[in-house]
Amino acid sequence: MQFKALRNSKGLEAYQQSTNTDFSVTVRTADGRGSGYAIADVTDPAKLNTKALTQRAADKAIGSVNAKAIEPGKYTVILEPAALMAGDDLSLLGGLLSGLDARSADEGRSFMTKKGGGNRKGEKLFDERVNIYSDPLNAEVPGNAFDDEGLPTQRMSWVEKGIVKNLYYSRFWAEKNKVAPRPTPAAS
Secondary structure (H helix, E strand, C coil), X not given: CEEEEEECCCCCEEEEEECCEEEEEEEECCCCCCEEEEEEEECCXXXXXXXXXXXXXXXXXXXXXXXXXXXXXXXXXXXXXXXXXXCCXXXXXXXXXXCCEHHHHHCCCCCCECCCCCECCCCECCCCCCCEEECCCCCCCCCCCECCCCCECCCEEEEECCEECCCEECHHHHHHHXXXXXXXXXXX
16 A cells, blocks of 8 residues: 655645555576566456466566577567556556656657657547547556646546557746646656
8 A cells, every 4th residue: 555645835646555566577487598577467356367377487488598689670560568657657658658748848859849840639540449548547457546746637548549648747837838737648
């Protein structure tokens, strides 16, 4: 069990309790030639199946024993959910979401920076099958009720059919740009 609380001298108060269980396992083959990994993050410990996760890691280890190098080129790749874990800024999705900061984009420090200045909100940057949203009320992967600035979170579409629909704005950057502040997408 954990909690997050914010309070400042301007009257902001925010508090939320949550429960989270993380499990990760790395399995190596006896000869050291294969390695496999599995991870899970659940809010209900009854849904954590460590035996199945360990078996998945073992299967990956066995499957990787005879891995071979391939030539550089275009390949279809299917990523497992762990590669997209939003709460991890090192994941693919975490890195993408952190790039949706309007200030970083406007100041030229993001892949969302438009050539010549400004940001790329409204542009089609991804395949039309890409839709990304955050939903703090999702029962399987709930987020916080507020972000690090105390901004209340809500379901928000970030990318729809490959088009960047929203960027997030800190209180400071929103005031400077005369727009409403928007909480970070991965408030967890």
